[in-house]
Amino acid sequence: MSFSLEIKRELTRIDNSHINCMHYELSGMLRAGISLKTHQGRKRLLFVTENASLSRHLFSRVKDLYQSSPELIMLKTRRFHNHNVYMLEFSELLNQDMQSFLNKMGISINETEAQIQYYPIEISDKCCVRAYLRGCFLATGSISDPDRSYHLEVSFANELLAEEYINCLKVFDVEAKQIKRKRYFVVYLKEGQDIVDFLNVIGAHNALMKMENIRIIKDVRNQVNRLVNCETANLEKTVNASLRHVDSIRYINCTIGIEALPGALREIASLRLENPDKSLSELGKMLNPNLSKSGVNHRLKKIDKIADELRLKGQ
């Protein structure tokens, strides 16, 4: 099951006892998800989803609040993997009562122009703002699998709805961005922390825990990778320097002989030859008395310099 589907399943199971919250959650679902289609000259007011639990949830919410139910139609489609598509049809209900029911949700149907008009809605309680945010996400929201990337979006057919959504999120200090994609106005979040905050706001607490766990694992994995990369880089540096030193010492040995070097240099030269895999500080600790890393480096540089001079002289 996709992460989106998992979250939506969790959201439809939230026990909502506050009647106003139920109203605003339904407003969110309808405002984001309803569409008016003209089919064979007939106007149809539809809510279409591939999510069975969402269609059941919406169906029972309308029934609870409106005391009348939309028609539920299931279509089988061969698109992708034999998905089922659920259509909730409100067309038969488009009477005076239904119109005023929709008006309470800030929706008005202009049948002659086959258009849905949206009006701004005022939400006074924070719990209801949460419910509204949840409703819209249920209808048209999606989230990518956090194992792969962080992306959450909710799309709207109308710019007013997108701006309203962004403002509702601001109530909880979540800053969302907006982009126009085809004829949709898409509100999105790309930061892991924003998505976690969002899930908290809409009450998807199980999904939130799952996402936090994945973030922790990802974090640790990144840290380990960073450390390994640093160690590899250091090791390469050590190996390259060591190869250069060994090269110089051998050159000196073949030309003037190691014995020709001053005592301190001779000592480090033999140590380096015998321990090509040791770091400078390790070499320093093998000396008696111990010598600092920079002290060792200083002596080996002198050896490099002597070798370079010999090479120049062509000896």
Ligand SMILES: [Zn+2]
């Ligand atoms: Zn409320």
